[in-house]
Amino acid sequence: MAETRDRILDALGALLPEVGPAGATLEAVAARAEVSKGGLLYHFGSKEALYAGFLARLEEATAGEVERMRASADHGVETFLRVSSVTDDHFTRTFLSALVLIGTPEVDAAATVARVLAAYRSAVEECVPDPVLARLVQLVGDGLYLNAMVGSLDPAEDDQVIARVVAMTHP
Amino acid sequence: MAETRDRILDALGALLPEVGPAGATLEAVAARAEVSKGGLLYHFGSKEALYAGFLARLEEATAGEVERMRASADHGVETFLRVSSVTDDHFTRTFLSALVLIGTPEVDAAATVARVLAAYRSAVEECVPDPVLARLVQLVGDGLYLNAMVGSLDPAEDDQVIARVVAMTHP
DNA sequence: GATGCTGTACCGTCCAGCCGGTACAGTAGT
DNA sequence: ACTACTGTACCGGCTGGACGGTACAGCATC
Numbered sequence: 001m002a003e004t005r006d007r008i009l010d011a012l013g014a015l016l017p018e019v020g021p022a023g024a025t026l027e028a029v030a031a032r033a034e035v036s037k038g039g040l041l042y043h044f045g046s047k048e049a050l051y052a053g054f055l056a057r058l059e060e061a062t063a064g065e066v067e068r069m070r071a072s073a074d075h076g077v078e079t080f081l082r083v084s085s086v087t088d089d090h091f092t093r094t095f096l097s098a099l100v101l102i103g104t105p106e107v108d109a110a111a112t113v114a115r116v117l118a119a120y121r122s123a124v125e126e127c128v129p130d131p132v133l134a135r136l137v138q139l140v141g142d143g144l145y146l147n148a149m150v151g152s153l154d155p156a157e158d159d160q161v162i163a164r165v166v167a168m169t170h171p
Numbered sequence: 172m173a174e175t176r177d178r179i180l181d182a183l184g185a186l187l188p189e190v191g192p193a194g195a196t197l198e199a200v201a202a203r204a205e206v207s208k209g210g211l212l213y214h215f216g217s218k219e220a221l222y223a224g225f226l227a228r229l230e231e232a233t234a235g236e237v238e239r240m241r242a243s244a245d246h247g248v249e250t251f252l253r254v255s256s257v258t259d260d261h262f263t264r265t266f267l268s269a270l271v272l273i274g275t276p277e278v279d280a281a282a283t284v285a286r287v288l289a290a291y292r293s294a295v296e297e298c299v300p301d302p303v304l305a306r307l308v309q310l311v312g313d314g315l316y317l318n319a320m321v322g323s324l325d326p327a328e329d330d331q332v333i334a335r336v337v338a339m340t341h342p
Numbered sequence: 343g344a345t346g347c348t349g350t351a352c353c354g355t356c357c358a359g360c361c362g363g364t365a366c367a368g369t370a371g372t
Numbered sequence: 373a374c375t376a377c378t379g380t381a382c383c384g385g386c387t388g389g390a391c392g393g394t395a396c397a398g399c400a401t402c
Contacts, residue, residue: 020274039382103191103271114321132331142317143310150281160303207349
């Protein structure tokens with residue numbers, strides 16, 4: 001069942017920011033997903049496959065997020081920056097987990113993250129004509145992600161920054 | 172000798188972005204530093220101590236970088252953003268290595284990175300009166316770091332973004 | 343000959359992956 | 373309808389290898 005698979009991937013995503021890749025052993029992931037280690041290995045034949053599945057789901061989710069941006073009323077800039085600055089969002093948490101995965105030998109998380117960033121970038125470019133400004137928007141969003149990763153968000157100030165950037169994109 | 176110590180830390184810094192924390196075994200670090208494992212453990216009694224030493228040196232280097240910013244002719248904003256967007260800088264590489272360390276159980280790299288970001292932030296705030304604009308500058312810099320980590324820098328465009336941001340900080 | 347440092351051999355632990363097994367559907371032939 | 377068989381989902385013990393850390397012997401230089 002795909003349901004168990006998703007539960008396993010959710011468990012991995014929950015574990016990664018807490019204990020890092022080193023602590024995310026197959027047994028730990030299995031326990032968190034309430035599956036035995038054997039059961040986990042039935043769905044994902046190796047740790048590499050597990051990580052690959054996780055990153056694949058992130059890329060799928062990215063497509064959905066980008067769609068949500070495009071569909072947002074005025075334009076996607078604010079939607080984009082809001083997601084970047086909120087840590088209790090499912091997508092943000094998944095993305096941060098992927099960042100933690102960078103450097104693990106089993107999988108090339110950096111490449112996946114790069115693709116995610118690229119997808120966002122082209123989406124921002126769609127609604128911000130000036131390419132330099134579009135890149136600036138994206139960089140601010142990425143900066144928010146980095147700060148979220150190390151727990152350095154400053155909600156009050158960041159809200160004002162977002163407002164300022166949004167204003168810049170309005171002629 | 173402090174020279175050997177530094178060589179070991181350099182080896183760790185060189186290894187981390189290449190193979191990640193999992194690949195940075197004591198033996199691998201020792202080999203890269205052209206020291207035996209025993210020699211490494213003479214200087215750093217444990218892996219935790221090795222990581223701690225690495226992060227401590229990063230914090231020291233941060234102080235130096237911030238000083239360089241303060242001393243820069245016009246103001247530090249451009250100096251800051253330039254460093255963030257150049258991957259062959261020693262400090263940048265060390266910083267990126269520390270990012271890869273986030274999530275390892277031996278050491279709290281996130282806290283160190285947070286302190287580094289905070290140091291930069293207060294330095295930027297010194298030369299940019301408007302706090303919102305200062306935070307924006309810092310977020311752009313952090314975004315550049317994140318993009319550097321996954322190899323998504325776009326030098327041509329990023330140069331223009333830096334110029335734009337610098338212009339914004341000039342009244 | 344003491345001190346600072348190096349190299350090596352070894353131990354204990356931990357973990358990924360394997361494998362033999364269980365349960366429980368279907369499903370088909372009778 | 374029951375029996376025999378097959379595939380899917382899952383379990384948990386085992387093992388081989390890797391890695392962190394220890395012990396100890398060697399070797400400069402002072």
